[in-house]
Amino acid sequence: MSPFDQLEPTALFKALESAKPTDALPELSALLDAVRFNADGLIPAIAQQHDTGEVLMMAWMNREALEETLRTQQVCYFSRSRQKLWRKGETSGQQQKLKSAALDCDGDTLLVQVEQTGPACHTGRRSCFYVSLSTEPPAITSEPLIDPKTLYGKKSP
Amino acid sequence: MSPFDQLEPTALFKALESAKPTDALPELSALLDAVRFNADGLIPAIAQQHDTGEVLMMAWMNREALEETLRTQQVCYFSRSRQKLWRKGETSGQQQKLKSAALDCDGDTLLVQVEQTGPACHTGRRSCFYVSLSTEPPAITSEPLIDPKTLYGKKSP
Numbered sequence: 001m002s003p004f005d006q007l008e009p010t011a012l013f014k015a016l017e018s019a020k021p022t023d024a025l026p027e028l029s030a031l032l033d034a035v036r037f038n039a040d041g042l043i044p045a046i047a048q049q050h051d052t053g054e055v056l057m058m059a060w061m062n063r064e065a066l067e068e069t070l071r072t073q074q075v076c077y078f079s080r081s082r083q084k085l086w087r088k089g090e091t092s093g094q095q096q097k098l099k100s101a102a103l104d105c106d107g108d109t110l111l112v113q114v115e116q117t118g119p120a121c122h123t124g125r126r127s128c129f130y131v132s133l134s135t136e137p138p139a140i141t142s143e144p145l146i147d148p149k150t151l152y153g154k155k156s157p
Numbered sequence: 158m159s160p161f162d163q164l165e166p167t168a169l170f171k172a173l174e175s176a177k178p179t180d181a182l183p184e185l186s187a188l189l190d191a192v193r194f195n196a197d198g199l200i201p202a203i204a205q206q207h208d209t210g211e212v213l214m215m216a217w218m219n220r221e222a223l224e225e226t227l228r229t230q231q232v233c234y235f236s237r238s239r240q241k242l243w244r245k246g247e248t249s250g251q252q253q254k255l256k257s258a259a260l261d262c263d264g265d266t267l268l269v270q271v272e273q274t275g276p277a278c279h280t281g282r283r284s285c286f287y288v289s290l291s292t293e294p295p296a297i298t299s300e301p302l303i304d305p306k307t308l309y310g311k312k313s314p
Binding site: 016017026048057102133 | 183209227255261297
């Protein structure tokens with residue numbers, strides 16, 4: 001039993017702002033009911049390598065992808081271009097094993113800490129964030145670990 | 158002069174997938190023209206503490222906010238609730254000094270590395286990601302560094 005159990009989903013994250021680590025929180029299903037998915041039913045999910053802290057990528061999850069991620073401990077996104085679940089690494093083999101997952105203060109963004117096998121990026125780079133705007137002119141900051149042709153067989157990603 | 162200068166914005170990020178760190182990239186303004194803002198004119202921006210790697214928050218930027226961030230080296234978002242520029246720390250004093258900024262492979266997400274003064278979260282916590290889904294039941298993983306009443310004077314955030 002949690003003091004937050006009686007709250008409407010819309011009020012839950014507001015109430016959790018003043019919650020403490022020792023407080024009993026609602027069950028996972030109640031928290032998932034309160035997640036603020038956008039009009040397309042999605043939330044942004046940031047993937048970070050758990051030990052080095054490197055931010056690897058950002059993609060989207062619907063509730064089904066989030067539940068599968070938590071159940072299987074393998075990160076699953078929702079592909080907006082293909083409009084279906086995207087089990088990270090299902091084509092490339094470059095999976096993300098879940099280490100931890102946390103929602104933000106207003107329940108509309110997820111951070112997943114992962115163990116990334118090889119490159120996270122479809123270009124073969126470790127991280128998707130490689131187009132630096134901090135120099136003039138801008139610059140590419142990393143090279144592929146693996147040729148994307150190898151990652152995806154003969155076909156283009 | 159860059160070999161990427163003649164590309165249409167829609168083709169630029171695709172072409173940059175195979176670019177190398179030694180390649181000359183287009184000027185900043187050309188890259189900003191190619192950023193894939195969403196239907197509301199926004200991109201998600203992930204803020205990470207530059208030295209510890211901690212992911213602090215995710216918010217949104219329009220082109221004006223992104224240009225101001227790069228020009229002033231102080232992170233500026235676009236507040237969706239207030240529908241105006243949100244110069245991080247303008248009320249709370251908890252600013253983010255820009256250390257670096259990078260776009261991802263398809264040009265629709267930004268990662269900013271920052272020097273965060275105090276808490277990034279309006280609840281007074283260092284990071285916004287404090288509602289862990291990795292335990293059953295879920296748990297709060299951090300406490301405020303500063304009482305939010307102190308951060309925002311008498312008024313509620």
